[in-house]
Amino acid sequence: MNTLAAQFETQETADGGRIAFAGPWTVRHIGRQDAPLRAMAGAVSATPRQQQGHVTLDLAQVTALDTAGAWMVYRTLRDLKAAGADVTLAGVHGAYADLIELARVSDQPCDVEPETASLFEVIAERMGRAVMMLVWEMVALLNMVGVVLAVIGQVIVRPRTLRLTSVVSHMERVGLNAVPIVALLTFLIGAVLAQQGASQLKLFGAEVFTVNLVSISMLRELGVLITAIIVAGRSGSAFTAEIGSMKVREEIDAMRTLGLDPIAVLVAPRVIALVLMLPVLTFVGDIMGLMGGGAVAYAMLDISPQIYIQRVEVSVATNTFLVGLIKAPFLALAIGVIGCLEGLRVTGSAESVGARTTSSVVKSIFTVIVLDAVFAIFFTAVGY
Amino acid sequence: MAEDTGPIIQVRNLRNQFGDQVIHDGLSLDVQRGEVLGVVGGSGTGKSVLLRTIVGLKRPDAGSVRVFGQDVTALEGDARKAVEQRWGVAFQDGALFSALTVAQNVQVPMREHLDLPQQLMDELAAEKIAMVGLPPTAGPKYPSELSGGMRKRAALARALALDPEIVFLDEPTAGLDPIGAADYDLLIKKLKDALGLTVFMVTHDLDSLYAICDRVAVLAERRVMVVGPISEVSTYSNAWIQEYFQGPRSRAAAGAAARTSDA
Numbered sequence: 001m002n003t004l005a006a007q008f009e010t011q012e013t014a015d016g017g018r019i020a021f022a023g024p025w026t027v028r029h030i031g032r033q034d035a036p037l038r039a040m041a042g043a044v045s046a047t048p049r050q051q052q053g054h055v056t057l058d059l060a061q062v063t064a065l066d067t068a069g070a071w072m073v074y075r076t077l078r079d080l081k082a083a084g085a086d087v088t089l090a091g092v093h094g095a096y097a098d099l100i101e102l103a104r105v106s107d108q109p110c111d112v113e114p115e116t117a118s119l120f121e122v123i124a125e126r127m128g129r130a131v132m133m134l135v136w137e138m139v140a141l142l143n144m145v146g147v148v149l150a151v152i153g154q155v156i157v158r159p160r161t162l163r164l165t166s167v168v169s170h171m172e173r174v175g176l177n178a179v180p181i182v183a184l185l186t187f188l189i190g191a192v193l194a195q196q197g198a199s200q201l202k203l204f205g206a207e208v209f210t211v212n213l214v215s216i217s218m219l220r221e222l223g224v225l226i227t228a229i230i231v232a233g234r235s236g237s238a239f240t241a242e243i244g245s246m247k248v249r250e251e252i253d254a255m256r257t258l259g260l261d262p263i264a265v266l267v268a269p270r271v272i273a274l275v276l277m278l279p280v281l282t283f284v285g286d287i288m289g290l291m292g293g294g295a296v297a298y299a300m301l302d303i304s305p306q307i308y309i310q311r312v313e314v315s316v317a318t319n320t321f322l323v324g325l326i327k328a329p330f331l332a333l334a335i336g337v338i339g340c341l342e343g344l345r346v347t348g349s350a351e352s353v354g355a356r357t358t359s360s361v362v363k364s365i366f367t368v369i370v371l372d373a374v375f376a377i378f379f380t381a382v383g384y
Numbered sequence: 385m386a387e388d389t390g391p392i393i394q395v396r397n398l399r400n401q402f403g404d405q406v407i408h409d410g411l412s413l414d415v416q417r418g419e420v421l422g423v424v425g426g427s428g429t430g431k432s433v434l435l436r437t438i439v440g441l442k443r444p445d446a447g448s449v450r451v452f453g454q455d456v457t458a459l460e461g462d463a464r465k466a467v468e469q470r471w472g473v474a475f476q477d478g479a480l481f482s483a484l485t486v487a488q489n490v491q492v493p494m495r496e497h498l499d500l501p502q503q504l505m506d507e508l509a510a511e512k513i514a515m516v517g518l519p520p521t522a523g524p525k526y527p528s529e530l531s532g533g534m535r536k537r538a539a540l541a542r543a544l545a546l547d548p549e550i551v552f553l554d555e556p557t558a559g560l561d562p563i564g565a566a567d568y569d570l571l572i573k574k575l576k577d578a579l580g581l582t583v584f585m586v587t588h589d590l591d592s593l594y595a596i597c598d599r600v601a602v603l604a605e606r607r608v609m610v611v612g613p614i615s616e617v618s619t620y621s622n623a624w625i626q627e628y629f630q631g632p633r634s635r636a637a638a639g640a641a642a643r644t645s646d647a
Contacts, residue, residue, distance in 0.1 A: 112491070
């Protein structure tokens, strides 16, 4: 007999049957015997009660048994008994009896996954949840904006409550450290805009208006928009992850018990730093965008830097520049509040930090674009 | 088998250091098959580092660690996997995978290392969950929905998934209420008797030491200062050991253990 594999044999006896188990019945070896053993027990159960008689489970040839093997022996015993057979164990040696007894007391079926509802229910439930979530989220966001503004108001009334060190540190992280990436990307956008604009305007012999195209679109819209999107991806996500990890480690709760207001300690400095730095970054973005346009104008259209600067002066007024810049603090407020709010909504697990960070970036970019559109309509309406 | 005769874990002249800070120097320790060994020591004496070194989460800076007669610091690839399947580790706060339910957590080692039918895995997961004293309702729950004590039990169920020969427990009763801790001690004792487990337990719980440990190893001065049955260890002449085992809490625990064994 092969001693390296778990095996069983069934034999008919005068008054019933005998099932002889052999080999190592351990978790590493029993996989293949599960289906045959189950089928055999099922077949016995299917025969009429009066024909079953006495069944012996013989473990004499078993070379090793663990809790998994004991479970299968016990399960067979239980199923046969339930079918009405008179079952006895034989050849039980060593600690096998203890293991089978342990399997008996551990016979407690449990679900592996939470119960799932029908597809229709799932869809209805998700839709309902999504709608309520949307409403709830709007309320939470407005609430947060209010709380943050109240804290900022308090800082204005009593400047000593401002956490200056924290604000300056965040200004460095969200502002200064973002300068290279903002400068590079806006430079490239300015250059691409000029290059595409020039190739189209050339058809009308109006290449020189490329300068107007670049300067107006960069200063009014693109400079601030690109900058805000970069900052949302870079700093909004960082806010969520930082505050979220603190939430997981109960640091936020610890703060509350020490009489510290998490909004004042964590949220306000971040939002203030962002509101102060986004206009500065936008200014950097504007200038770099113009430089990108200028570089392409010089290379493709032979417009010298002096003439480029002159044309920019002619095509834009101060208000063009201000229209872009005025939006920056509002976009910063949205990014900061969404980032921190999502962080505070993290619950227990590491997964939740990831989910909230994703949602923070998506929401803040969405909000930035919506706000920009609202501003565009507003400025057109007031004719500024 | 030859490996059955010697100690199941054999640590020799172990040296561990983080930068300039030497945690272990010339540490030697034997764990016998089938015993419950409690490892105690002051904070920062490297109890958890010792556990992590034995299970291969930290590479020692010098010395050898032999488990089942094999030098585990030198094992790689499949040989290492084979050894890892023969022990189970329950971390201090469970370290359950948060994206999986308790039952799925218990099935992870079975799914990764063995080829078992799903129905059998479900039954075995249920068996392990019952074995560690969790109610069946805990199976489909996520770790974040469980209390600390239940998470520790679930972690033990996962450690037992492949019927290991050695179970490593890191502070198994820390953070449990006295009733929960006593239950857990009983559970370990019961499983050890039924399954013939060897248990390597890092603990601070004096009640556990008296109730279930066959031997106690005291880590101090970067090595195992003394190892033996608790009655011997507690009388060892060293200031720290005297303070640890003769303090008011220890005497209460010893009294409780004596009362239990009389009863």
